Every structure is written in structure tokens, then in C-alpha cells.
Amino acid sequence: MITMYHYLFVGIILFLLGIVGSIISKNVIKVLICIEFMLTGININFITFATYCDGQNFDGYIFVLFYTGLGAVELGIALYIFYLMYQKKESDNIEKYCDL
Amino acid sequence: MSENPILFYTSFILIIFFGIMSIAEQRLIRVLLYAVGLFFAVSILFYLLGSEYNAIIQAAIYGLAVPIIIGISIMFTTGKKENAKESVIPTITWIFSGILLLGFIYVIMISFAILPDSLHIVEIPQRNSYDVLSAFAKGIFINYVWSFEIISLLLTVVIAGFTLFKKGRAD
Structure with missing residues (x-):
């Protein structure tokens, strides 16, 4: 039987993968992708709680909708900043972006 | 489900x-x-x-x-x-x-x-799909309408901002 805790476990694993990836990666784009993993893990938690604990309003579904939009906006802005910085630094190593 | x-x-x-x-x-x-x-x-x-x-x-x-x-x-x-x-x-x-x-x-x-x-x-x-659709509509257009509008505005500002940055850099 698949319970709520199984889905929460997937969410926390995805969140941990995002944390580990964003810590050990040296590439800016890879770090951004790992941050998206963390956001996706949070979204899984939202939908799980909305499904199992909120039987009428499903507020978690709406929050996930907003989070998805915000995540896309955040990624677009971050990649644009990366593009501007890359023209100066000519490297995607995150250690060279300390002046941000 | x-x-x-x-x-x-x-x-x-x-x-x-x-x-x-x-x-x-x-x-x-x-x-x-x-x-x-x-x-x-x-x-x-x-x-x-x-x-x-x-x-x-x-x-x-x-x-x-x-x-x-x-x-x-x-x-x-x-x-x-x-x-x-x-x-x-x-x-x-x-x-x-x-x-x-x-x-x-x-x-x-x-x-x-x-x-x-x-x-x-x-x-x-x-539940059936109608309940979920109804909850979505109620959430977006009634309960969280201002959040929805702000995020829509944010997306518009980002797109307009990218265009203006690009035009500014091209000039």
C-alpha cells in the first residue's frame, strides 16, 4: 500500500539531491538545475499534503502552480545574470562568480 | 487518485x-x-x-x-x-x-x-476530475486571485525587462 509517507520520502530525497548537487557542483548551470530539483521536492510535498490532508480546497495544488511560475521566472533571471557575467568572466566555474 | x-x-x-x-x-x-x-x-x-x-x-x-x-x-x-x-x-x-x-x-x-x-x-x-478543476478555478480566481495577478504581473515584467535589456544593449 502506498501511503502519504512514501510520497514525502520521495520529496525529501529529491530535496537532498538538490542540496548535495548544489553544494558539490562547480558549474553555475548545474547549480541552478539542482536548485530546481529542490523546488520540485517542495512541490511534491505540497501536492502530497493537499491530496491527503485537504479534501476540499486543494490549496497545495494552487501553491504548486504559483511555485512553478516563480521557478521559471527565477531560472530565467538567474540565467540572464549568468549570461551577462559569462561575457566578462568567460568561465562557468562558480568560484569565479564570488563578486556577485 | x-x-x-x-x-x-x-x-x-x-x-x-x-x-x-x-x-x-x-x-x-x-x-x-x-x-x-x-x-x-x-x-x-x-x-x-x-x-x-x-x-x-x-x-x-x-x-x-x-x-x-x-x-x-x-x-x-x-x-x-x-x-x-x-x-x-x-x-x-x-x-x-x-x-x-x-x-x-x-x-x-x-x-x-x-x-x-x-x-x-x-x-x-x-474524488473526480470535476472536483479538482473546481478547486483550481476557485483557488485561482477567488481565494488567491491577488497572488495570481501578482505572479502574472511578475512574468510580464520579466519578459518586458528582458526585451528592454536586449534593446538597451543593442543600442
Whole structure:
């Protein structure tokens, strides 16, 4: 039987993968992708709680909708900043972006 | 909501596999492809949880739109591999994947274990698609209408801002 805790476990694993990836990666784009993993893990938690604990309003579904939009906006802005910085630094190593 | 253990465990394995591979892989384009696979596997989970609309949005935005943006950004880079200091990464990744594998085995064993009824705290809700659609409409257009408008405005500002930056740099 698949319970709520199984889905929460997937969410926390995805969140941990995002944390580990964003810590050990040296590439800016890879770090951004790992941050998206963390956001996706949070979204899984939202939908799980909305499904199992909120039987009428499903507020978690709406929050996930907003989070998805915000995540896309955040990624677009971050990649644009990366593009501007890359023209100066000519490297995607995150250690060279300390002046941000 | 459909309780399909085969789909759940398949998507679970895919999420762990794609997540670990996207961390361990050095080439950016492969990292992106693994990430796309992970986002599609997550959309399967959303579908299993009964939120078909979120599954479609997840597949459309994170599975298609966001990878295009990231792919264009990767095209601007030179495609060099990360520096040699990262030789410690595979070791960390393998240790982490071992921990995740143990967690996965733990979850499967819990699933096969016979739990007393008192541990089933919440009942599995049964609903149809109309209820979910109605909840979406009510949430977006009544309960959280200002949040919806602000996020729409934010998206518009970002698109307009990109255009203005591009025009400013071209001038």
C-alpha cells in the first residue's frame, strides 16, 4: 500500500539531491538545475499534503502552480545574470562568480 | 487518485537514477537531459497523486520550457569540462547513491510490512476530475486571485525587462 509517507520520502530525497548537487557542483548551470530539483521536492510535498490532508480546497495544488511560475521566472533571471557575467568572466566555474 | 505501486516505484527509481546521474555527470547537455527525465518522472508522481493539471504543467514547463532556456544558456558556454579539482565528486556521489539505495530498500520493506490499522492516520480521498478543476478555478480566481495577478504581473515584467535589456544593449 502506498501511503502519504512514501510520497514525502520521495520529496525529501529529491530535496537532498538538490542540496548535495548544489553544494558539490562547480558549474553555475548545474547549480541552478539542482536548485530546481529542490523546488520540485517542495512541490511534491505540497501536492502530497493537499491530496491527503485537504479534501476540499486543494490549496497545495494552487501553491504548486504559483511555485512553478516563480521557478521559471527565477531560472530565467538567474540565467540572464549568468549570461551577462559569462561575457566578462568567460568561465562557468562558480568560484569565479564570488563578486556577485 | 490512483494507487498504482508499479508506477510509483518506477517513477521513484527513475527520480533517484536521473537525480544521481545529473549530479555525477560532467557534460552539461547530459545533465540537462537527465534533469528532463527527472521532471517527467515527477509529473508521473503528480498524476498518481490525483493532480492531473499540475502533472501537465510540470511536464510542459519543467519538462519542455525550462530545458529550452537552459539549453540556450549551455550553447553560450564553451562546453569545457569542469576543472580537475572535482575528482572527489564521484566518490561523494557513490556514497550518497548508496545511502539513497538503502532508503529505497527501507521504503519497499515498509510497504510489504503488515501495518496495524491504527497507523493509517488518514483515509485515501476519492474524488473526480470535476472536483479538482473546481478547486483550481476557485483557488485561482477567488481565494488567491491577488497572488495570481501578482505572479502574472511578475512574468510580464520579466519578459518586458528582458526585451528592454536586449534593446538597451543593442543600442
